[in-house]
Amino acid sequence: MPTYSYACAQCGNAFDVHQSFSDDALTVCPSCGGPLRKVYGTVGVTFNGSGFYRTDSRSSGPSGASSGSSGASSVSSS
DSSP, rough: OOOOEEEEETTTTEEEOOOTTTTTTOOOOOTTTTTTEEOOOOOOOOSSSOOOGGGGSSSOOOHHHHHHHHHHHHHHHO
């Protein structure tokens, strides 16, 4: 279940709640009865590795690299 952070606009009370996706968002502060707002934070995503490029999904082999260079040289010699 995801955790949502709320903060009261009236009293400043901040708290976290475990809610399911189908649950409605909270609108009333349990402390003072004031209006609540969701607090959005940063997302914890980390990209590790050399990078994400168009060529990363292709199979890299010695035959693919040499056939490309030999094809270019045979065209230039003709």
